[in-house]
Amino acid sequence: MVRPDAASALEDPKVLSALPRYVDVVKNRRIAKFLISRMVPADYSDDSSTEELWTVHERALVEEAELEESLDRGKVKIGDLKPPQRSLLHLKHLLGRRILESCVLCERRCMKNRLRGELGYCRVGEEMKVSSYFEHMGEEPEVVPSFTVYGPRHMLGGRPS
Numbered sequence: 001m002v003r004p005d006a007a008s009a010l011e012d013p014k015v016l017s018a019l020p021r022y023v024d025v026v027k028n029r030r031i032a033k034f035l036i037s038r039m040v041p042a043d044y045s046d047d048s049s050t051e052e053l054w055t056v057h058e059r060a061l062v063e064e065a066e067l068e069e070s071l072d073r074g075k076v077k078i079g080d081l082k083p084p085q086r087s088l089l090h091l092k093h094l095l096g097r098r099i100l101e102s103c104v105l106c107e108r109r110c111m112k113n114r115l116r117g118e119l120g121y122c123r124v125g126e127e128m129k130v131s132s133y134f135e136h137m138g139e140e141p142e143v144v145p146s147f148t149v150y151g152p153r154h155m156l157g158g159r160p161s
Helices: 004-011 013-018 020-026 033-037 050-072 088-100
Strands: 132-136 146-150
Touching: 004 013, 013 020, 033 050, 033 088, 050 088
Parallel strands: none
Antiparallel strands: 132 146
């Protein structure tokens, strides 16, 4: 291990207090939320309005919380569940694509349609170009290792190419 304090961070009282579920997932004591959301049915159609999708999302979050509690208490095992045709995870993907149609992901809120290739200040389209990615060991022990992704703008000192 490059940084021995990274493993010891999982025993740090601050980490245990701030990120209890994360620590339990890393130690295989709980199921990761994305796996849980993959098992929660979401009743929607692709042509539903974004407002309707957010309503379905809110209802599905309640179901996700109930399933999470059942899994955490051992009442249900994730391996015994069958993924639905359309899940909360699928719905989150669709909502993410809807956001890209009128982008507000950064503080500039340019409203560009990333799915049509429109570029705003950040120069990111539907797909982001990555100049580098790596496990970063230089952060505080509470967040080590972290996964860092840099786009081309980082390489250009923050100026559009």
